[in-house]
Amino acid sequence: MAAQEPVGDGAETARVSLLYDPKVRALVAQVALILLVIWLGYSMVNNTLVNLEKQSIASGFGFLGTTAGFSIAPTLGTFIVDYAEESSYGSAFYVGLFNTLLVAFIGIILATIWGFILGVARLSNNWVIAKLSTVYIETLRNIPLLLQIFFWYFAVLRSLPNPRESVEFGANIVLNTRGLFMPRPLPEAGFGWVSIAILIGLVGTFFMRRWAHQRQESTGEQFPVFWTSVGLIVGFPILVFLVLGMPLDWQIPELRGFNFRGGMVIIPEFMSLLLALVLYTATFIAEIVRAGILAVSHGQSEAAHALGVRSGPTLRLVVIPQALRVIIPPLTSQYLNLTKNSSLAVAIAYPDLVSVFAGTVLNQTGQAVEILLITLAVYLTISIVTSVLMNWYNAKMSLVER
């Protein structure tokens, strides 16, 4: 009776005090958090300014224009930026950035290939191959990457012969303790046509694929897309190259004094960093690939076989697209790991971003805050761009599902 008051009235009287209202509590907690973050940020900035003033370090990014005055080992980065000792700190930054991207890019490609091979090998019916792959994966993934980099750099590449006793592979390629020396291609007049041919090949392939896909959709007839692509992208430029009378010269490395001059060189720092990164990251990729393949149920390939699809197309059209859906998200984080791990270059002085910029430039200028902020921003940007790209690819792949 008395308990059956009108509902609205009951709600009025049962109103909780402000102290126990979840909405009020959430608001207070969030305001407190904001204030805490602002206070932390303010005191950090304030302390930094005070400390910098006391050490009389000028803040700001003006130092980027100052002459660097140190040399960097020859790499693709120094080549692209055209770096010399007279260049600015800003160009040293670009050299480091290019070198980081270079080692990460090549590393990702090689680690993916090697990782896929290892992952498939671990699932092989061949007992020796499967066990060999297992032992390799379990050993290398449990040894710190830095130790592996040290091993390749100090223990293996340092014990190569000196330039006078170089190992020769023929075709003017030599390997010694200073690096791997190769002839440098020097394009002559008319080589531009070959680049244009490559471009035409790429564009042609794109349209050819679209046309072939549409034709298969409408008529069911298949077109040899792969071999036509190879012909367009590789064959056509080679044809143009031959027709123009091979407009390319080679600058051959020569032994002068104690070292080779001319030609192209892959420095040992790059080789050991790349080797260690690829061999280490591939073990993780192999495990991801193995998990992905195991996640595709056996019924899928059996159904494909029952429809009369042969084992090659079964793998390509049925198993791999489904396995990729499982593989891609963890693969992305491995790519990011590889990129971040490339910063270990600083330990063997491969001129990457951390080594050149957060190392040498920081030591010379003392602009710790600015330099580290730029470095962090670069890595964060790389991370975000890679995740966005891989998420896009992942979304594209998962459409196959429906």
Next chain:
Amino acid sequence: MSNSTLSFVRTTMEVAKAPPASTVGVVGWMRKNLFSSWINTALTLFAIYLVWIIVPPILDFTIFNATWTADDREGCLAGGHGACWAYVEAKFGQFIYGRYPVEERWRVNIVFAIMAIGTVTLAIPSVPYKKWNAIFMLVIFPILAFFLLVGGYFGLHHVETPLWGGLLVTLVVAITGIVVSLPLGVLFALGRRSEMPVVRMVSIIFIEFWRGVPLITVLFMASVMLPLFLPEGVTFDKLMRVLIGVALFSAAYMAEVVRGGLQAIGKGQYEGAQALGLPYWKTMNLIILPQALKLVIPGIVNTFIGLFKDTTLVLIVGLFDLLGAIQLSFTDPKWSTPMTSHTGYVFAAFGFFIFCFSMSRYSIFMENRLHTGHKR
């Protein structure tokens, strides 16, 4: 009466013929697993060739040609081109304790012993008092270890951290990282799943920032930038700064691991707790976290393995962990031989491998154990 035309009805089964010799036993196994097709045969031969190239030199170097006892480099040089294990023996104390004073090393040993007993009893599922053990290892042990290692109180001699080194630093960095990152990670994981937008935003920015940058830059930040952030008069020594960096870095990774566990808990658990009238923190402490944390034990162990391997990076900012101590010992002219660095690296690799491999086996074991409860 019988007018059956059947002249013979078998009443017993005939004894089965033995399978062809080529399908059973060693031969059959080899035919099936090694030589089933010409591609397989080629692969098998290739793999055996690889093993033949790789394994004998390693065995030669580490065992057959190795020098086990020697007084200095001369002994190792005379012994041939194998590993110089005598050098590892001579430097072993340095690899484990760094430059920690010899007469104080018992303190480190006590810490190692407590840690070993604590972690082993914590790791074996059938040992009772898990909760108290965990509290001991996560709260009391770090404090105890701090006082024992640093000293300066209770009549213990003060040992400055620049003297620490070797395995001691490796373990201090890794264990501090995990002990601090566990509560922080739980906090940020809860924050990332919070319904309050500001809390969620702050957690996401924190987690994604630390996960997006390499550990090296974090260590640089800790050793160069952190002193600038602090008010006047407040200073930390280098090890402490590195520990702060490592703890924040691993907290972000831990948060993602814990988030995985939180997502695996069914919605019914939250609703059940709400129906009982439990407030947020009680829901988390009593219902959600005990289940979620148990689920992510393998993930936590894997994070720890990663952290353990990553501790080697502290040598870049000038702390001497196990790898750093080994690297440093190469410069000793008393033991400098062409094989010294190889020997040191093999020893370091073996040391890290033992730790990481056993932990990863444990993680797999826990995974299988935890799976049984969820199998349908």
